[in-house]
Amino acid sequence: MTWFRDFLLGSPAATHAAEMDGLFIFITLLTVFFFLFNGALIFYASKRWKRRSDDEVTPHITHDTRLELIWSLIPLAVVLLIFFWGFKGYVSAWVAPNDAMEIVVTGKKWLWEFEYPDGTRALNDLHVPVNKPVKLIMHAEDVIHSFFVPAFRLKRDVLPGRYTEMWFTATEPGVHQVYCTEYCGKGHSDMLARIYVDTPEEYEVFLREGDEQVRKMPLKDLGQLVYENKGCATCHSIDGTRGQGPTFKGIWGKTERAADGKEFLVDENYIRESILYPNAVVVQGYEPIMPTFQGLLREREILGMIEYIKSLQ
Ligand code: HEC
Ligand SMILES: [Cu+2]
Incomplete structure (x- = not known):
């Protein structure tokens, strides 16, 4: 079966x-x-009790x-x-068991943020230990989202202004896909996350140092990974097309204009500032909708992003 x-x-x-x-x-x-079964009964009845001549009378059964x-x-x-x-x-x-580990989940356009008991925060990649009950306490910052993990057979709405819960005990180490299943705007279908089920040792290392990718990848590749996995791709293109935010292609070293008319140069410090304090300088012609990534990206990931943008000429 x-x-x-x-x-x-x-x-x-x-x-x-x-x-x-x-x-x-x-x-x-x-x-x-x-x-x-019903199909067969109907078929049988239609043959068995078919009217065979014009003067045949149906028996009166009550x-x-x-x-x-x-x-x-x-x-x-x-x-x-x-x-x-x-x-x-x-x-x-x-109903979650009392000893479940609690992780706070925040859904926002268009990414998932996770906060661990020790204060570690992560974006779109949720690490959990295998064979340990985990309880997710979920809420949304803007509109209704929905957290769906097909491999766990679990789905629950994530609402602004209210907490919803979900719990599970993952049984096999591995990676599982998470989808947003409540239409939440333009980036809805990109609102993907992954659940990494770690062995206890892997999980300890993750809490201490971040995942292996962050520690070891070449900076530029790490930047690309951040771009794809941490939500940047929902608003920024790398091929020159305009999205919710400006494209990353060819911006390195350019002089741009802010909403207030001042000019500025796209360099390392500007990119860093854009990621941590997106509203400090708002690019002319765009809405100030970029969320801050403060506390969500590690230093190495920000450096990686800078290298990645540099490479997109
Ligand atoms: C919800 C959409 C959204 C997401 C997600 C988003 N941004 Fe932005 N970003 C914008 C918008 C809009 C602007 C332009 C307005 C502004 O400067 O705040 C912008 C501006 C920028 C700029 C300045 C670009 C320029 O041409 O001067 C950089 C750099 C940047 N974002 C990096 C990132 C990175 C890195 C990520 C992912 C970690 C990210 N953004 C995620 C919407 C977004
Ligand atoms: Cu959503």
């Missing part, structure tokens, strides 16, 4: 996912069974208690089974 589940849903990667899959597959097969009991009680039992099965899964999926 696992091939059937994997075909329909992908393999489950968190504790209660398997239980949900059981119910899902049960309902799917039940539906298929009744589709065929009631059959035995039949009525059968088609009431069997579906009732099936529906009750689905209800209790689903209710049990629902409770275990939404």
